[in-house]
Amino acid sequence: MTSERPLAPELQVQRWFNTPTPITLAGLRGKIVVLHAFQMLCPGCVAHSIPQAKKLHEIARGGGVQVLGIHTVFEHHEAMTPVSLEAFLHEYRIAFPVAVDAPGEGRPIPKTMADYGMRGTPTTIVIDPAGRIARHSFGAEDDLAFGLFLGDLAAARSGALPAAEAGICKIDEGCA
Amino acid sequence: MTSERPLAPELQVQRWFNTPTPITLAGLRGKIVVLHAFQMLCPGCVAHSIPQAKKLHEIARGGGVQVLGIHTVFEHHEAMTPVSLEAFLHEYRIAFPVAVDAPGEGRPIPKTMADYGMRGTPTTIVIDPAGRIARHSFGAEDDLAFGLFLGDLAAARSGALPAAEAGICKIDEGCA
Amino acid sequence: MTSERPLAPELQVQRWFNTPTPITLAGLRGKIVVLHAFQMLCPGCVAHSIPQAKKLHEIARGGGVQVLGIHTVFEHHEAMTPVSLEAFLHEYRIAFPVAVDAPGEGRPIPKTMADYGMRGTPTTIVIDPAGRIARHSFGAEDDLAFGLFLGDLAAARSGALPAAEAGICKIDEGCA
Amino acid sequence: MTSERPLAPELQVQRWFNTPTPITLAGLRGKIVVLHAFQMLCPGCVAHSIPQAKKLHEIARGGGVQVLGIHTVFEHHEAMTPVSLEAFLHEYRIAFPVAVDAPGEGRPIPKTMADYGMRGTPTTIVIDPAGRIARHSFGAEDDLAFGLFLGDLAAARSGALPAAEAGICKIDEGCA
Structure with missing residues (x-):
C-alpha cells in the first residue's frame, strides 16, 4: 500500500522562520512529517x-514526527507579508519551523500549494518516512481521529499531555 | 516491554447494557480494549x-478497538442505580456496551474499581491485545495524545471523521 | 406593555432543595425571577x-434577580427521583433554590410545566417584578442576548465577573 | 452617579473602515457606544x-447601542498596517465601523489609546448617552455580565438570538 502513495514534492520556499537552516523533505526521510498549510488571516x-x-x-x-508550517498565501498577498507573518508567529507563540511558500509566477497561488494541489487553507498533509503522501x-x-492515524503510521508517540482534572470525582474527596 | 505490563483483572459485573450477552476481557483477547470508568453524575x-x-x-x-464503559459508583449509590443509568445511556445516546460494576461487599467502592486500584472517575484504562494494562x-x-497512544499500540485506525469546514478559506471562494 | 404580559401561575411544588422554607412567586413580587426548568438527564x-x-x-x-430551578420531569420518572436530583445538585454544585415540580395526576407532565405550557427542557421563564411573564x-x-434582556428589564446588575486575561496583550509586556 | 463619570475623550482617527463618513463620539450623543479596542494579531x-x-x-x-472598533496598535506596527487590517476585517467578516487609531508622535502608543489610559488589548469601553465613560x-x-451591564444602562435590547436546540428534550419527542 505504501508503494501506491504519491511522492511528496519538495517544498519550494521563499524563506524560513524558526529554524537556523533551511529544511528539506529529503533531509527528513525516516521521519513522519506533518505539514500544516495555513494563512495567518484564515479564521479556521x-x-x-x-x-x-x-x-x-x-x-x-523527539518521537519521529516533525511538524512543519507553510504559509500558503493565495489571497490578500499584501496583507500577509513575511513581516506580518513574523509578528503573527511571535504573538501566537508558534515555535515549530514555518516556511513561506514561494510566490507563484504570474498567478496568486504559491508554488508548493500548486504542486500539492491544495484547495485552500487549512490543509494538513502527512508525509511518511519514505517521503510519500500518506x-x-x-x-x-x-x-482523536488524527492522533489515531498518526500513531498508527509509526511509533509516533513520545510524550503525553497530563490528564485534566476539571470535574473529576475522587474517592474520599468528592467531585472537583 | 509488553511482558512487564500487569495483567488486566477480569471485570466483575452486576449487569450489562447495550450488549445481548455478557462480555469478558478473556473473550476480547486480540483486540485493544478501552475501558471507560465513569459515574453518571460525575461532571468531568x-x-x-x-x-x-x-x-x-x-x-x-471494526478496527480492532473495543470501547467498554463501566459504571463505577463509589458515592451516592442510591442516586445512580441501574434504573437511572439506563435512562442516562438513552438520553446521552451511548451505544457502546456498559457494565454495572459489582457492588463492594461492605464498602462503597465496587469490585472492579477496587481490583484496578482506580482513584475516582473518569478513569480510562487501555488493555492490549494480550490482556495486559497498557x-x-x-x-x-x-x-490528540490519546489518539497517538492508541494508534501506536496497534493498527487501531479504521475510520476517520470528516474534516470540519468552519472558517476554511477556499481558492476562488474566500473564507467561510 | 407590562399590562399585556400574562400573569405567571404560582409554582406547584412537591418539595424544595437549597432553601430553608418553601418559596412562592407571590413572595417574590418586586423582584425579577428567572425560572430555569430542567431535567437532570437533559444534555442541553x-x-x-x-x-x-x-x-x-x-x-x-443581591441585585433584584432571584434564580430558581424547577425539576420538570416528563420522561424517565423513575430515573430522576428527588433522591437522584439531590445528588445531582451536590455534584454539580448548584446552590440556588430548586423545586421539584408536582407530579401530574394521571399523566407524565408535571403540574407547573403544564400550567406554563412548556414544550420541554431547558425552558427559561423570566417573571417581572409585578409577577407577569416577560x-x-x-x-x-x-x-449576551439574555443579559441584555435582563439588564433592560430592571436594575438587574449588581455584580460583575472579572475580565479574563487569556490571550491579552499588555503594553510593555506583550501578549499572554 | 452619572455626573461622576469622566467625559470620554474624542476619538483620534487616522482612517475609518466600514463607514461611508467619519464618526465622532460627539455625533453619537444619545446612544450607548461600545468601543472595542483591539489589535488584529492579539490572540485574546x-x-x-x-x-x-x-x-x-x-x-x-437599531436599539440605541453603537458598536465601534478601534485598532490600537502599540507593538509590531509594521505588521499591522491598515492594508493588513482591511484584509483582516474582510476575512473575519467584521461589519461594524472600525477606526485606525492615530499614531503616537514619537512613541509606540497611539493617541486615543493614550488618551483613555488603556493598558493593552482587548479593552472594552462603554460610553453612556451623555458621552461619559460608564x-x-x-x-x-x-x-452574561456584560449583557446585564449594558441592558441596565439603557433600553439596550432590540433583538434576540434564537434559542439553540442542541441537547434539548421535547415532550413526546425525547432529547435531541
Whole structure:
C-alpha cells in the first residue's frame, strides 16, 4: 500500500522562520512529517489547525514526527507579508519551523500549494518516512481521529499531555 | 516491554447494557480494549470522557478497538442505580456496551474499581491485545495524545471523521 | 406593555432543595425571577442552561434577580427521583433554590410545566417584578442576548465577573 | 452617579473602515457606544472580544447601542498596517465601523489609546448617552455580565438570538 502513495514534492520556499537552516523533505526521510498549510488571516487556521499543530509539536517532539508550517498565501498577498507573518508567529507563540511558500509566477497561488494541489487553507498533509503522501486533508482535522492515524503510521508517540482534572470525582474527596 | 505490563483483572459485573450477552476481557483477547470508568453524575465524565468514548467508538469500530464503559459508583449509590443509568445511556445516546460494576461487599467502592486500584472517575484504562494494562489514567485525556497512544499500540485506525469546514478559506471562494 | 404580559401561575411544588422554607412567586413580587426548568438527564440543560443559571445566580445575587430551578420531569420518572436530583445538585454544585415540580395526576407532565405550557427542557421563564411573564424560551439562551434582556428589564446588575486575561496583550509586556 | 463619570475623550482617527463618513463620539450623543479596542494579531481579541463585538453589533443594532472598533496598535506596527487590517476585517467578516487609531508622535502608543489610559488589548469601553465613560475593562468580558451591564444602562435590547436546540428534550419527542 505504501508503494501506491504519491511522492511528496519538495517544498519550494521563499524563506524560513524558526529554524537556523533551511529544511528539506529529503533531509527528513525516516521521519513522519506533518505539514500544516495555513494563512495567518484564515479564521479556521487560527481557531483550529494551528492550535492542533502546536499541540502535536509539543507532544510528538523527539518521537519521529516533525511538524512543519507553510504559509500558503493565495489571497490578500499584501496583507500577509513575511513581516506580518513574523509578528503573527511571535504573538501566537508558534515555535515549530514555518516556511513561506514561494510566490507563484504570474498567478496568486504559491508554488508548493500548486504542486500539492491544495484547495485552500487549512490543509494538513502527512508525509511518511519514505517521503510519500500518506494523508491530505482540507479543513480542520479532529484531534482523536488524527492522533489515531498518526500513531498508527509509526511509533509516533513520545510524550503525553497530563490528564485534566476539571470535574473529576475522587474517592474520599468528592467531585472537583 | 509488553511482558512487564500487569495483567488486566477480569471485570466483575452486576449487569450489562447495550450488549445481548455478557462480555469478558478473556473473550476480547486480540483486540485493544478501552475501558471507560465513569459515574453518571460525575461532571468531568459527562463533559469530557464520555464524549471521547462515544467518538472513539464511532471511528474505531471494526478496527480492532473495543470501547467498554463501566459504571463505577463509589458515592451516592442510591442516586445512580441501574434504573437511572439506563435512562442516562438513552438520553446521552451511548451505544457502546456498559457494565454495572459489582457492588463492594461492605464498602462503597465496587469490585472492579477496587481490583484496578482506580482513584475516582473518569478513569480510562487501555488493555492490549494480550490482556495486559497498557495505560491507566485518571482525569480527562487529551484527544490528540490519546489518539497517538492508541494508534501506536496497534493498527487501531479504521475510520476517520470528516474534516470540519468552519472558517476554511477556499481558492476562488474566500473564507467561510 | 407590562399590562399585556400574562400573569405567571404560582409554582406547584412537591418539595424544595437549597432553601430553608418553601418559596412562592407571590413572595417574590418586586423582584425579577428567572425560572430555569430542567431535567437532570437533559444534555442541553447540563451543558448550557444550568451553567448559565449558576453564573446568573452568582453575579446577580443581591441585585433584584432571584434564580430558581424547577425539576420538570416528563420522561424517565423513575430515573430522576428527588433522591437522584439531590445528588445531582451536590455534584454539580448548584446552590440556588430548586423545586421539584408536582407530579401530574394521571399523566407524565408535571403540574407547573403544564400550567406554563412548556414544550420541554431547558425552558427559561423570566417573571417581572409585578409577577407577569416577560419572557418564555425553550432551548439554550445566548448569554449576551439574555443579559441584555435582563439588564433592560430592571436594575438587574449588581455584580460583575472579572475580565479574563487569556490571550491579552499588555503594553510593555506583550501578549499572554 | 452619572455626573461622576469622566467625559470620554474624542476619538483620534487616522482612517475609518466600514463607514461611508467619519464618526465622532460627539455625533453619537444619545446612544450607548461600545468601543472595542483591539489589535488584529492579539490572540485574546480574535478568540473572545471580537466575536463578542460582532454578536453585540448583530443583536443590538437599531436599539440605541453603537458598536465601534478601534485598532490600537502599540507593538509590531509594521505588521499591522491598515492594508493588513482591511484584509483582516474582510476575512473575519467584521461589519461594524472600525477606526485606525492615530499614531503616537514619537512613541509606540497611539493617541486615543493614550488618551483613555488603556493598558493593552482587548479593552472594552462603554460610553453612556451623555458621552461619559460608564465602564472601562481590560481583558475578555463575560457575555452574561456584560449583557446585564449594558441592558441596565439603557433600553439596550432590540433583538434576540434564537434559542439553540442542541441537547434539548421535547415532550413526546425525547432529547435531541
